[in-house]
Amino acid sequence: MKNNRGILERAVISGTVSGLATAGIASFAGKHENGSYAAPLNATSHIIWGEEAAHHDRPSLKYTLTGFLLNHASTIFWASFYEKLFGSHGTRQYMRRLPFTASPEPVSLVKPLCGGAAVAAAAYVIDYHLIPKRFTPGFEKRVSGKSLTAIFAALAVGLAARDVIDAGIEFHKRR
Template sequence: MRTRLFASTLIGSLTCNAALLALACKRGLSAAQGVNCTAHWLVGPKAADIRDFDLKHSGTGIATNIAALLFWSVFYDLALGRKPGRIRAVLVTLALGPVAALADYKATPKRFTPGWELVFSKKEMGLVYAAMVAGMALGARRAR
């Protein structure tokens, strides 16, 4: 199960961060703003305005995202169980995105949200969660 947990975290983080970078560019923003906004918990909401990659904003944003993915991967791994059947895996995967979004934006103090609302629309944030979940599912499947 540790291999699955690691793979879900790694690939989920890659797909999530790739979505953040790509969507920022699609919006006409700097790619860095897509990951920098996640550093708002440490440096404040102005993190979303930083257009360059740097350790303080980008490093913090990416590291925070990886930590959050590890957190969600633990729950994902537990929900999947030891040998999930196809139906269980699909249902758990489909539930993860909405559950994570609700927890991140309704149950978490604003200071500790992902910060994506500082840069993206709700629809784009949904795409980021979808990319995250797809990556986690791919990682879990590859680890089997």
């Protein structure tokens, strides 16, 4: 139970980083493609407000804040899978304390980056091919496929960011 709490705490952090990254990329793409920073986040609120939300360009509490919060909750949801399957969970610190280990686990960026990419790919497939249209992220209503790719790349990097930073710190400590 304690391990699950740690995973949830980490998921809130990595999900928040991912949520801010995806919202930022979506907003800049919306400005570039539609002249509106708010349009992609507004479109995300279609889950609650229906298709009408995707047609609003101006920022508003009703559409923009709702879209931002839905995106944020979604990224925390996906982060829980990342943390459970790929997150470090303090493994390096635990391994250093074991008396029978000759050296600490090697520092690698491969696992967190590949893990983030795997979870983002799963999120894309599930969000756009398995669930009903009403529950899609909504970004696709206001940004291009190229921008959608950038949004999911931001999700992947955001999920892995904490572990990548931890690995970098660990690497520099060993030097």
